[in-house]
Amino acid sequence: MELRQIDDYRWEIPQTGAMRVPGIIYADAAMMAALQKEEACRQVANVATLPGIVKASLAMPDIHWGYGFPIGGVAAFDMDEGVISPGGVGYDINCGVRLAVTKLFADEVGPRIADLADALYAGVPCGVGSTGGIRLTVAEEKKAISQGASWAVKRGLGDADDIDRTEDCGHMAEADPEAVSDNALERGRRQLGTLGSGNHFIEVGEVVEVFDPAVAARFGLAEGRITLMLHSGSRGLGHQVCDDYLAVMAKEARKSNIELVDRQLACAPVNASAGRRYFSALACAANFAWINRQVMLHLCREVFMRVFAKGPADLGMRMVYDVCHNIAKKERHEVDGRVRDLCVHRKGATRAFAPGHPDLCAAYRDVGQPVLVPGDMATGSYVLAGCDGAMAETFGSACHGAGRVLSRTAAKKAARGRELFSEMAGRGVALRCQGRTTAAEEMPEAYKDVNSVVEVVHRAGIAKKVAKIRPLAVVKG
Ligand code: 5GP
Ligand code: MN
């Protein structure tokens, strides 16, 4: 495939054939060399063929192959002429990351890290079909997924500040439980407050580097502080919503005469009935995921208080932020000097709104949105802040992680003969997970180097580095 280098961090796939816009990939030369051989580049071009796509089919440096759309992809569609696609959101609707910071310091936590890891592993249900302590009637579940994170807070599982520091206050108003199948409701009913499996994690970390002290202070981050990071999504409910609507969209695309270069791009006009219905169901799943992460934060606070024998004030576990990284949102953006209403798909991409954006909570409005970028279980993770470049170029989006380099199968093969648990312990990380397979699939080498991924978005002016966090304990689903 033809690729044109724009500058050190930007590459263009020129508009050819059925493409309606060009593709733009953010990467450095080394990443690009590796990527060029991959199907993911083709996927960026494929997305560019969809009706109503605006400006460009974008990919962040954590790009890798995904279902239809690449992971690390951002695509915005015109609200009148464009489409919405479940493949552009991903199976785990509103999979996302939540970061909290405590008043504890590393010297206090270090000696107790094994106990803390055990207690978190025991305290938050994990694994594929795991169920939690919250039992709901169908009516209550419908109420919950209509309300989002505030539903949990009303039940005493968090406070108003948690809500304030969650993207969109943990609520998509378009949620309509009638658009969610009984099957999806059933799969979610006992799963609020559960981690899930594989890539999802709970991580205790230590802030090891501060790049922007003023912004870090606003986020509550300072060197040596202990953090808690949660990565999870909408569990069986979101997965089922995606499945249900992929089937619907396959039919809709045919009905609307949308030519699909790949069947996995199944989509429907965003403003017609099927598109709207999927959006209403997606909003329910997004709300479910926010409640899920809110409940888990509550469970983790309890674990920390127990392990360190501290009350809430002394522990001071405060939200930094909660971001979605698998979502479609209706947003207003300026494109070529014109304000337009768009449906922005972020699949393995994070919102990165710049300072001054009206949708940011008051606490961060003048410094920009916290962008949470987990790396891997040993290398570390970053907190960035959204910049003007994101508003100008990427519909206010940045990367969502380091991104996979090895498939799960390849990772398992590469891990053969290695003792990952003791290796991690040797690197100062207490790892807890259900089995050796998960550990192998999730080993650090399965992911790109987060340092170089973050460097790309930082240097491209999309999101700037604020702080780096090193993992001390990781619980994997
Ligand atoms: P995804 O949602 O695409 O599965 O994962 C998001 C990102 O999380 C991955 O791209 C990877 O960089 C990062 N990640 C995966 N496992 C871990 C972990 O155990 N700890 C941290 N900090 N990051 C991880
Ligand atoms: Mn997920």
Ligand code: MN
């Ligand atoms: Mn995720």
